[in-house]
Amino acid sequence: MPRKKTIEYARKVFEEHGYILLETEYKSSQTLMRYRCPKHPDKESKVRLSDLKRRGLVCVYCSGFKAMKKTFEQAKKEFEDRGYELLETEYINSATYMRYRCPKHPDKELSIPLNRLMQGGTCPYCRGKEPRQYRKGVTVKKTIEYARKVFEERGYTLLETEYKTIDTPMRFQCPKHPDKENKVRLHDLTGKGVGCVYCARESSAKKRKHDIEVVREAFRVRGYELLATEYKNARTPIRFRCSHHPDKETVISYSQLQRGHGCLWCAGKGRSTFEEVKELFQQRGYELLEIQYINISTRMRYRCPKHPDKDTRITLNGFKRGEGCPYCARNVPLSFEEVKAEFDKKGYELLETEYINNSTHMRYRCPKHPEIVQKIKVDKLRVGRGCRACGYEYLTALHRKDFDEVKAAFEKKGYLLLETEYKNAGTPMRFRCPNHPDKETKISYASLAHQDSECIYCSYEKKSAENHPLWKGGITRLNVFLREYLKEWKRESLINYGFCCAITGENHPDLQIHHTEPFHIIRDQVLKELGFNKKRKRSDYTEEELKLILAELYERHDEVVGVPLRKHIHKLFHKVYGYETAMEDLYVFKARYLAGEFDDEKETKESAQLSFVL
Structure with missing residues (x-):
């Protein structure tokens, strides 16, 4: 965590840069702090501590930045050199508009920023241009007379009697549409050229409107005869006749024709007669009970020959889509x-x-x-x-295997099945491998038949020593090598404790198995009984020697109790009791741990984990 800065620390940083700090308290590295430069003792400057430290900012007067700023006298002289009379009494900065008067146009009051004047800006009237009405930094008060004059220039009559703001909609009347009332903002009228909406609509419609001959030609290309003699607009329906249905007369708008619409009868959507509807019902085997046809969306009563006692109704639209008797379709609410x-x-x-x-x-x-x-x-x-x-x-019953089939599957792999009955494919079954006749292991029928699993000891041998893709000649330390072959013993220990820590009862991925009898003592006893010297690497032993060591180690571990512990608890136990421990030491440690004696150690571990995450 970064240490808190003090006023003494800030003063030291300023002194390293040769400056005198004028502040008496320190707030933060982003706060402007007053200081004095020895080269400009009559000037007072400000800078942030972070800018001084990281960016190396120097005195603004030493850099010449402050010297660039003009005084009021210098600004006045710039205007006088060009023959203008400055009307301001103070100077702010070069971007602020300043009022002045041109000797050639003494009745006009103008404004311009100093930087534009120095870049060649002159009186707009001398250049033959009207000055802009709105300029940054200058507020020009508008009146109702000014607004009325602007509307009259566009040929409109302003109906308002007072002026509020430039963005307030104002009512006006257009001479071409005296019965219509329009509204527009003065800003839109002067800046964007917005005016009468009715004139704009007429102009737009005039541009888009087609001649009757153009419309007639479009109908003729589609094979239709236009019956209308007048064309209004693209949205108005007009009468026409299709060459395939000369006895039918229908309507369509020009925009619909352009989008691909056409004759309703050609598309199968034309209005049907009662006789045609009745014939459609008879073709499906239904009896229509209505005496007239209204439209395609009106429900009509009919009778199904399979359910003559039921009252059924349907629209012609649904009937054409393939719908029919709901009782035949089993689509009727049941009792x-x-x-x-x-x-x-x-x-x-x-x-x-x-x-x-x-x-x-x-x-x-x-x-x-x-x-x-x-x-x-x-x-x-x-x-x-x-x-x-x-x-x-x-x-x-469909997929269940017979015991003889299961036994044959084990024999096919060369294994001897030790079970006498078969429960299901997921139950592990004991068997003996010919390569490891002294070992008894388990496997389920599903794993054997469908996952191509095999004897776990054969699997270890295929992946160990020179058979492993990462084999480097046997440089693994003997301790690591021996511990890797205790996986079955570790699994049994986890099962005995329900895969939970023996101290806290937590189920966690970092569980480790604690030897109640130290592993290094077991290892040394095994080597001593076999008459082997203790060596560092596994490559220092032959394969036969390693097999003897592993066999004896397995046998000794049958008598050793394995206790699952969380990783940090396992480390804490050995930190407190060392590595020469017994089961009684674990019982005492558990009582002390649960009593809260090691809470400080737990808090230290939690803060270390938090700092690692952050």
Whole structure:
């Protein structure tokens, strides 16, 4: 964490640059601080501490920046040199407009910033141009007379009696549309040229309007005969006749024709007669019960031959889309009795007393599994779905393997199956590998048959020593090599404690297995019993020697208890008790840890983790 700056620290930084700090307190590195330069003792400057330290900013008077600023006398002299009379009494900066008077136009009051004057700016009237009315830094007060004059220049009559602001809409009257009332802002009228909206619409329509002959030619190209003698605009429907349906007369707008629309009868959307509608119903086997046809969206009564006692209705639009009798399509709301009959048909006991709709779950009980209350939607029941437990039993029976088939699969791999019965594909089964007859391991039928798994010890051998892609000649330390082959012992230890820390009860990915009997003592005893000298690398032993060491190490670990501990707790235990420990030491440590004796150590670890993340 950066240390807090003080006034003494700031004063020291200013002194290193040769300046005298005039402040008596320090706020922050972004606060402007007054100081004095020894070369300009009569001047007082300001700078931020961060700018002084990082960017090396120097005294503004030493840099010449302050010397560039003009005084009022210098600005006045610039105007007088050009023959102008300066009307201001103070000077702010070179970008601020200053009022002045030209000797050739003494009745005009002008304004210009000093920087533009020095760049060659002159009186606009001398150049034969009207000055702009609005300039930055100059407020020109407008009056109702000024606004009225602007509107009259455009030929409009202003209807307002007072002027508010340049952005306030003002009512006016156009001479071409005296019965219409318009509104426009003075700013838009003078700056953007906005005017009467009705004149603008007429001008736009005149540009887009087509001649009647052009429209007639467009209809002729599509094979239509235009019957109208007058064309108004592109949105007005006009009558025409199609060459394929000369007895029909329809209407369409010119814009619709341009977008690709055309004869409704050619598109199959023309208005049908009652006889045509009746014939359509008869073709589907239905009897139309209406005596007149209104339009395509009106529902009409009809009778289905399969359900003559049902009252059915449909629109011609839906009928043409393929819709028909809802009872044939099973698309009619069911009654509770009908739903109950569906459940009875399957042999299920319905537990509900009312029916809402076919998407609502309904409780039921299967006679084969009466202890389970299940739920199902009516639409799912009607398409063939049912009891889940019956479905699982069916699939199990369909895919279940016989014990002889499973045994044959193990024998095909060369393994001896030690089980006498087969439960399911996911249950691990004991077997013996011919390459490791002294080892007994487990594997599920699913892993053996579908995942091509094998004996775990054969798998270790295929990936160890020179068979491993990262093999470097056996430079791995003996301790690391031996610990890698204790994975099965570590897994059993985790299972015994439910994959949780023995101290805190937490399930966490950083669990480590603590040896209640130190590993280095077990290792040394194994080497001593086998008569081998202790060596550093695994390459210092032959493969036969390593096999003997591993076999003895496995056997010794059958008597050693493994205890899962969180990584930081494991380190803390050895920090407190060392590496020559017993099971009793772990019990004492657990009591002390849970009593809060090592809370300071926990807080230190948590802050270290937080600082690493940040």
